[in-house]
Amino acid sequence: MTDTSRPAPPDGPTLADLPPGWSARRPDAEDAPALHALLTSHEVAVTGSASTHRSAVDALLVPRTDARRHVLAVDEHGRVRAWASAYDRAVGRVVAQVLVDPDLDDATADTVAAAGFAWVEDAARAIARARGLEVTQADSGAFQADERQQRWLAAAGYRHARSWLQMVRPTSPRDADASAGADAPPPARVRVRRVRRGEDGMPDGADLMAVHVVLEESFTDHFNYHPEPFDDLVSRLRADPGHRWDHWWLAESVDADRPSRPVGALVATVSPGHDGAPDGTYVAYLGVLRSARGRGAARALLDAAVADAARRGRGHVSLEVDADSPTGADRLYEALGFRTAVTTQSWHRDVRVADA
Secondary structure, eight states: OOOOSOOOOOOOOOOOSOOTTOEEEOOOGGGHHHHHHHHHHHHHHHHSSOOOOHHHHHHHTSOOSSSEEEEEEEOTTSOEEEEEEEEEEETTEEEEEEEEOTTSOHHHHHHHHHHHHHHHHHHHHHHHHHHTOSEEEEEEEEETTOHHHHHHHHHTTOEEEEEEEEEEEEOOGGGGSTTTTSSSOOOTTEEEEEOOBOTTSOBOHHHHHHHHHHHHHHTTTSTTOOOOOHHHHHHHHHHSTTEEEEEEEEEEEOBTTBOOOEEEEEEEEEEEOTTSSEEEEEEEEEEEOGGGTTSSHHHHHHHHHHHHHHHTTOOEEEEEEETTOTTOHHHHHHHTTOEEEEEEEEEEEEEEGGGO
16 A cells, blocks of 8 residues: 655665775755755756855755655765755655756766765655555656766666756736736636735645645646645645745635636745845746646736835746647747746656665
8 A cells, every 4th residue: 555645864875886985874954055056057068047046055964854854975085975865755756856066077076976876766766665665756856968977877877868957038017907918918717816814924735725725626637747735735835945925826716607716826936136135936837627727727826926025126037847738838938928947857766665
Protein backbone atom coordinates (compact mmCIF):
# COMPACT_ATOMS: atom_id res chain seq x y z
CA MET A 1 0.00 0.00 0.00
CA THR A 2 1.33 3.46 -0.91
CA ASP A 3 1.60 5.94 1.95
CA THR A 4 0.30 9.35 0.75
CA SER A 5 1.44 11.15 3.91
CA ARG A 6 4.84 12.79 3.88
CA PRO A 7 7.30 10.74 5.99
CA ALA A 8 10.02 12.29 8.07
CA PRO A 9 13.39 12.74 6.36
CA PRO A 10 15.29 9.45 6.43
CA ASP A 11 18.68 9.23 8.05
CA GLY A 12 21.61 9.06 5.64
CA PRO A 13 22.85 8.58 3.03
CA THR A 14 26.40 9.84 3.16
CA LEU A 15 28.25 11.67 0.40
CA ALA A 16 31.07 9.35 -0.65
CA ASP A 17 33.91 9.21 -3.20
CA LEU A 18 34.91 12.85 -2.88
CA PRO A 19 38.44 14.08 -3.79
CA PRO A 20 41.20 13.47 -1.20
CA GLY A 21 40.95 15.79 1.78
CA TRP A 22 37.34 16.71 1.11
CA SER A 23 34.48 16.14 3.56
CA ALA A 24 30.71 16.20 3.59
CA ARG A 25 28.22 17.50 6.13
CA ARG A 26 24.63 18.58 6.50
CA PRO A 27 24.15 22.34 6.15
CA ASP A 28 22.60 24.49 8.83
CA ALA A 29 21.62 28.15 9.09
CA GLU A 30 25.24 29.25 9.42
CA ASP A 31 25.95 27.84 5.97
CA ALA A 32 23.41 30.12 4.28
CA PRO A 33 25.99 32.71 3.08
CA ALA A 34 28.23 30.03 1.56
CA LEU A 35 25.31 28.21 -0.08
CA HIS A 36 23.93 31.48 -1.44
CA ALA A 37 27.34 32.32 -2.88
CA LEU A 38 27.51 28.90 -4.55
CA LEU A 39 24.05 29.23 -6.10
CA THR A 40 24.83 32.75 -7.27
CA SER A 41 28.16 31.82 -8.85
CA HIS A 42 26.57 28.92 -10.71
CA GLU A 43 23.75 31.07 -12.07
CA VAL A 44 26.07 33.91 -13.09
CA ALA A 45 28.44 31.49 -14.84
CA VAL A 46 25.60 30.09 -16.96
CA THR A 47 23.19 32.98 -17.51
CA GLY A 48 25.27 36.08 -16.75
CA SER A 49 23.08 37.15 -13.83
CA ALA A 50 21.66 35.77 -10.60
CA SER A 51 18.06 35.66 -9.37
CA THR A 52 18.39 33.59 -6.18
CA HIS A 53 17.83 35.77 -3.12
CA ARG A 54 19.35 35.08 0.26
CA SER A 55 15.89 34.75 1.84
CA ALA A 56 15.16 31.74 -0.38
CA VAL A 57 18.34 30.05 0.85
CA ASP A 58 17.47 30.83 4.46
CA ALA A 59 14.07 29.18 3.91
CA LEU A 60 15.72 26.08 2.45
CA LEU A 61 17.77 25.58 5.58
CA VAL A 62 14.97 26.03 8.12
CA PRO A 63 14.47 22.64 9.84
CA ARG A 64 11.01 21.28 9.03
CA THR A 65 9.26 17.94 9.16
CA ASP A 66 9.08 17.47 5.38
CA ALA A 67 11.37 15.08 3.55
CA ARG A 68 13.92 17.60 2.37
CA ARG A 69 17.54 16.52 2.62
CA HIS A 70 20.72 18.47 1.90
CA VAL A 71 24.42 17.76 1.93
CA LEU A 72 27.44 20.00 1.35
CA ALA A 73 30.79 19.01 -0.12
CA VAL A 74 33.64 20.93 1.51
CA ASP A 75 37.18 21.03 0.11
CA GLU A 76 40.40 20.55 2.05
CA HIS A 77 40.49 24.29 2.86
CA GLY A 78 37.01 24.28 4.42
CA ARG A 79 35.32 25.97 1.45
CA VAL A 80 31.85 24.84 0.36
CA ARG A 81 32.21 23.61 -3.21
CA ALA A 82 29.02 21.67 -3.93
CA TRP A 83 25.48 21.12 -2.71
CA ALA A 84 23.07 18.24 -3.25
CA SER A 85 19.42 18.18 -2.27
CA ALA A 86 16.56 15.69 -2.42
CA TYR A 87 13.03 16.90 -1.77
CA ASP A 88 9.99 14.64 -1.41
CA ARG A 89 7.83 16.86 -3.62
CA ALA A 90 4.91 14.44 -4.12
CA VAL A 91 4.11 10.75 -4.06
CA GLY A 92 6.48 9.19 -6.58
CA ARG A 93 8.43 12.37 -7.33
CA VAL A 94 11.67 13.53 -5.71
CA VAL A 95 13.10 16.87 -6.81
CA ALA A 96 16.87 16.43 -7.08
CA GLN A 97 19.48 19.18 -7.23
CA VAL A 98 23.24 18.94 -7.56
CA LEU A 99 25.28 22.12 -7.96
CA VAL A 100 29.06 22.27 -8.23
CA ASP A 101 31.33 25.32 -7.98
CA PRO A 102 31.91 26.53 -11.57
CA ASP A 103 35.49 27.51 -10.67
CA LEU A 104 36.56 23.88 -10.14
CA ASP A 105 38.59 22.23 -12.88
CA ASP A 106 36.70 19.72 -15.02
CA ALA A 107 38.25 16.59 -13.54
CA THR A 108 37.52 17.60 -9.94
CA ALA A 109 34.07 18.90 -10.82
CA ASP A 110 33.20 15.64 -12.60
CA THR A 111 34.18 13.63 -9.52
CA VAL A 112 32.16 15.83 -7.17
CA ALA A 113 29.11 15.86 -9.46
CA ALA A 114 29.14 12.07 -9.72
CA ALA A 115 29.27 11.83 -5.93
CA GLY A 116 26.39 14.28 -5.64
CA PHE A 117 24.13 12.41 -8.03
CA ALA A 118 24.95 9.10 -6.33
CA TRP A 119 23.91 10.69 -3.03
CA VAL A 120 20.67 11.96 -4.58
CA GLU A 121 19.89 8.49 -5.91
CA ASP A 122 20.35 6.96 -2.46
CA ALA A 123 18.24 9.70 -0.87
CA ALA A 124 15.45 9.20 -3.44
CA ARG A 125 15.53 5.46 -2.81
CA ALA A 126 15.20 6.03 0.96
CA ILE A 127 12.24 8.39 0.41
CA ALA A 128 10.52 5.87 -1.85
CA ARG A 129 11.08 3.09 0.67
CA ALA A 130 9.59 5.23 3.45
CA ARG A 131 6.51 5.83 1.30
CA GLY A 132 6.11 2.15 0.50
CA LEU A 133 6.94 2.64 -3.19
CA GLU A 134 8.89 0.33 -5.44
CA VAL A 135 10.02 3.14 -7.72
CA THR A 136 10.11 6.93 -7.67
CA GLN A 137 10.96 9.58 -10.19
CA ALA A 138 14.06 11.71 -9.61
CA ASP A 139 13.32 15.09 -11.20
CA SER A 140 16.34 17.32 -11.77
CA GLY A 141 17.11 20.18 -14.10
CA ALA A 142 19.56 22.39 -15.92
CA PHE A 143 19.69 25.65 -17.77
CA GLN A 144 19.47 25.13 -21.52
CA ALA A 145 22.87 26.80 -21.87
CA ASP A 146 24.54 24.66 -19.18
CA GLU A 147 26.17 21.87 -21.17
CA ARG A 148 28.29 20.78 -18.20
CA GLN A 149 25.25 20.14 -15.98
CA GLN A 150 23.53 18.30 -18.81
CA ARG A 151 26.58 16.10 -19.28
CA TRP A 152 26.54 15.17 -15.59
CA LEU A 153 22.82 14.42 -15.70
CA ALA A 154 23.24 12.13 -18.69
CA ALA A 155 26.15 10.35 -17.01
CA ALA A 156 23.95 9.78 -13.93
CA GLY A 157 21.25 8.11 -16.02
CA TYR A 158 18.86 11.03 -16.47
CA ARG A 159 17.14 11.91 -19.74
CA HIS A 160 16.01 15.31 -20.98
CA ALA A 161 12.23 15.21 -20.53
CA ARG A 162 10.96 18.77 -21.04
CA SER A 163 11.92 22.41 -21.53
CA TRP A 164 10.48 25.40 -19.70
CA LEU A 165 10.30 29.07 -20.62
CA GLN A 166 11.05 31.51 -17.81
CA MET A 167 9.03 34.52 -18.91
CA VAL A 168 9.00 38.12 -17.65
CA ARG A 169 6.66 41.05 -18.27
CA PRO A 170 7.65 44.57 -17.21
CA THR A 171 4.99 46.63 -15.47
CA SER A 172 4.21 50.34 -15.65
CA PRO A 173 1.89 52.67 -13.70
CA ARG A 174 -0.66 52.28 -16.50
CA ASP A 175 -1.01 48.59 -15.61
CA ALA A 176 -2.44 49.52 -12.20
CA ASP A 177 -5.87 49.60 -13.85
CA ALA A 178 -6.60 45.93 -14.54
CA SER A 179 -8.41 46.78 -17.79
CA ALA A 180 -6.03 49.44 -19.11
CA GLY A 181 -3.35 47.11 -20.40
CA ALA A 182 -5.70 44.63 -22.04
CA ASP A 183 -7.15 44.78 -25.54
CA ALA A 184 -10.57 44.15 -24.02
CA PRO A 185 -12.08 44.22 -20.51
CA PRO A 186 -12.38 40.97 -18.55
CA PRO A 187 -15.06 38.74 -20.05
CA ALA A 188 -18.54 39.15 -18.62
CA ARG A 189 -18.78 35.41 -17.87
CA VAL A 190 -15.80 35.47 -15.46
CA ARG A 191 -15.06 37.56 -12.39
CA VAL A 192 -11.81 37.56 -10.41
CA ARG A 193 -11.46 38.13 -6.69
CA ARG A 194 -8.89 37.54 -4.00
CA VAL A 195 -9.27 34.65 -1.62
CA ARG A 196 -11.39 35.92 1.25
CA ARG A 197 -9.69 36.61 4.57
CA GLY A 198 -11.00 37.11 8.07
CA GLU A 199 -10.33 39.98 10.46
CA ASP A 200 -7.24 38.13 11.65
CA GLY A 201 -5.82 38.13 8.12
CA MET A 202 -6.08 34.39 7.69
CA PRO A 203 -7.73 33.03 4.56
CA ASP A 204 -11.16 31.48 4.31
CA GLY A 205 -10.83 27.71 4.46
CA ALA A 206 -13.45 27.08 1.78
CA ASP A 207 -11.63 29.40 -0.62
CA LEU A 208 -8.33 27.63 0.02
CA MET A 209 -9.97 24.30 -0.69
CA ALA A 210 -11.43 25.77 -3.89
CA VAL A 211 -7.96 26.86 -5.03
CA HIS A 212 -6.61 23.38 -4.35
CA VAL A 213 -9.45 21.65 -6.22
CA VAL A 214 -9.07 23.96 -9.23
CA LEU A 215 -5.31 23.53 -9.42
CA GLU A 216 -5.44 19.75 -9.03
CA GLU A 217 -8.10 19.38 -11.73
CA SER A 218 -6.43 21.91 -14.01
CA PHE A 219 -3.09 20.14 -14.11
CA THR A 220 -4.18 16.53 -14.56
CA ASP A 221 -3.53 16.82 -18.31
CA HIS A 222 -0.20 18.63 -17.89
CA PHE A 223 3.27 17.16 -18.13
CA ASN A 224 4.54 15.26 -15.08
CA TYR A 225 1.44 15.82 -12.99
CA HIS A 226 1.58 14.26 -9.53
CA PRO A 227 -1.34 14.68 -7.08
CA GLU A 228 -0.58 16.79 -4.02
CA PRO A 229 -2.74 16.68 -0.88
CA PHE A 230 -4.28 19.93 0.30
CA ASP A 231 -2.19 20.18 3.48
CA ASP A 232 1.04 19.57 1.55
CA LEU A 233 0.25 22.29 -1.00
CA VAL A 234 -0.62 24.90 1.60
CA SER A 235 2.32 24.14 3.90
CA ARG A 236 4.78 24.13 0.98
CA LEU A 237 3.55 27.46 -0.39
CA ARG A 238 3.51 29.06 3.06
CA ALA A 239 7.14 28.04 3.55
CA ASP A 240 8.14 30.21 0.57
CA PRO A 241 9.62 33.47 1.93
CA GLY A 242 7.69 35.38 -0.73
CA HIS A 243 4.32 33.95 0.30
CA ARG A 244 1.48 36.41 0.92
CA TRP A 245 -2.18 35.47 1.49
CA ASP A 246 -3.27 38.52 -0.52
CA HIS A 247 -1.55 37.02 -3.58
CA TRP A 248 -4.14 34.24 -3.96
CA TRP A 249 -6.93 34.80 -6.52
CA LEU A 250 -9.97 32.87 -7.70
CA ALA A 251 -11.79 33.23 -11.02
CA GLU A 252 -15.50 32.46 -10.82
CA SER A 253 -18.00 31.73 -13.55
CA VAL A 254 -20.82 34.19 -14.05
CA ASP A 255 -23.74 32.47 -15.77
CA ALA A 256 -27.36 33.50 -15.65
CA ASP A 257 -28.62 29.94 -15.62
CA ARG A 258 -26.39 28.44 -12.90
CA PRO A 259 -24.74 29.42 -9.58
CA SER A 260 -21.30 31.00 -9.62
CA ARG A 261 -18.46 28.52 -9.12
CA PRO A 262 -14.64 28.63 -9.04
CA VAL A 263 -13.17 27.85 -12.47
CA GLY A 264 -9.64 29.25 -12.18
CA ALA A 265 -7.00 30.08 -9.60
CA LEU A 266 -3.73 32.00 -9.42
CA VAL A 267 -1.20 31.91 -6.59
CA ALA A 268 1.67 34.38 -6.71
CA THR A 269 4.64 35.22 -4.49
CA VAL A 270 6.85 38.24 -3.91
CA SER A 271 10.14 38.35 -5.81
CA PRO A 272 12.72 40.24 -3.72
CA GLY A 273 15.27 42.58 -5.29
CA HIS A 274 18.96 42.75 -4.44
CA ASP A 275 18.21 44.90 -1.38
CA GLY A 276 15.61 42.44 -0.15
CA ALA A 277 12.65 44.73 -0.88
CA PRO A 278 9.92 43.39 -3.17
CA ASP A 279 10.63 44.29 -6.80
CA GLY A 280 8.49 41.76 -8.67
CA THR A 281 5.65 39.27 -8.53
CA TYR A 282 6.12 35.61 -9.46
CA VAL A 283 3.13 33.59 -10.65
CA ALA A 284 3.71 30.25 -8.95
CA TYR A 285 0.43 28.64 -10.08
CA LEU A 286 -2.16 29.49 -12.71
CA GLY A 287 -4.83 26.92 -13.53
CA VAL A 288 -8.21 26.89 -15.25
CA LEU A 289 -10.63 23.96 -15.29
CA ARG A 290 -10.76 22.23 -18.66
CA SER A 291 -14.53 22.70 -18.75
CA ALA A 292 -14.07 26.48 -18.41
CA ARG A 293 -11.19 27.08 -20.81
CA GLY A 294 -11.87 29.62 -23.52
CA ARG A 295 -13.83 31.96 -21.25
CA GLY A 296 -10.86 34.25 -20.66
CA ALA A 297 -10.32 33.19 -17.04
CA ALA A 298 -6.53 32.82 -17.37
CA ARG A 299 -6.22 36.24 -18.93
CA ALA A 300 -8.43 37.83 -16.29
CA LEU A 301 -6.37 36.27 -13.50
CA LEU A 302 -3.11 37.45 -15.06
CA ASP A 303 -4.53 40.95 -15.55
CA ALA A 304 -5.37 41.01 -11.83
CA ALA A 305 -1.85 39.91 -10.85
CA VAL A 306 -0.20 42.44 -13.18
CA ALA A 307 -2.42 45.24 -11.93
CA ASP A 308 -1.67 44.32 -8.32
CA ALA A 309 2.08 44.34 -9.00
CA ALA A 310 1.84 47.75 -10.68
CA ARG A 311 -0.16 49.23 -7.81
CA ARG A 312 2.52 48.01 -5.40
CA GLY A 313 5.23 49.69 -7.50
CA ARG A 314 6.86 46.43 -8.58
CA GLY A 315 8.79 46.40 -11.83
CA HIS A 316 7.83 43.05 -13.32
CA VAL A 317 5.73 39.90 -13.23
CA SER A 318 7.38 36.57 -14.02
CA LEU A 319 6.27 32.98 -14.50
CA GLU A 320 7.31 29.59 -15.86
CA VAL A 321 5.51 27.78 -18.67
CA ASP A 322 5.92 24.47 -20.44
CA ALA A 323 7.55 25.09 -23.82
CA ASP A 324 5.16 22.44 -25.18
CA SER A 325 2.11 23.50 -23.17
CA PRO A 326 -0.95 21.46 -24.16
CA THR A 327 -3.12 24.56 -23.67
CA GLY A 328 -0.91 26.94 -25.66
CA ALA A 329 -0.35 29.00 -22.54
CA ASP A 330 2.94 30.39 -23.85
CA ARG A 331 1.09 32.08 -26.72
CA LEU A 332 -1.33 33.72 -24.29
CA TYR A 333 1.56 35.02 -22.19
CA GLU A 334 3.34 36.42 -25.24
CA ALA A 335 0.12 38.20 -26.26
CA LEU A 336 0.02 39.78 -22.80
CA GLY A 337 3.57 41.12 -23.08
CA PHE A 338 5.60 38.33 -21.48
CA ARG A 339 8.96 37.50 -23.06
CA THR A 340 11.30 34.56 -22.46
CA ALA A 341 14.32 35.51 -20.34
CA VAL A 342 15.90 32.07 -20.05
CA THR A 343 15.03 28.46 -20.85
CA THR A 344 15.45 25.62 -18.37
CA GLN A 345 15.17 21.86 -18.74
CA SER A 346 13.70 18.99 -16.72
CA TRP A 347 15.73 15.78 -16.60
CA HIS A 348 14.22 12.58 -15.19
CA ARG A 349 15.23 9.08 -14.18
CA ASP A 350 13.44 6.30 -12.35
CA VAL A 351 14.99 5.13 -9.08
CA ARG A 352 14.02 1.64 -7.97
CA VAL A 353 14.20 0.60 -4.33
CA ALA A 354 15.24 -2.94 -5.28
CA ASP A 355 18.38 -1.64 -7.04
CA ALA A 356 20.04 -0.68 -3.75
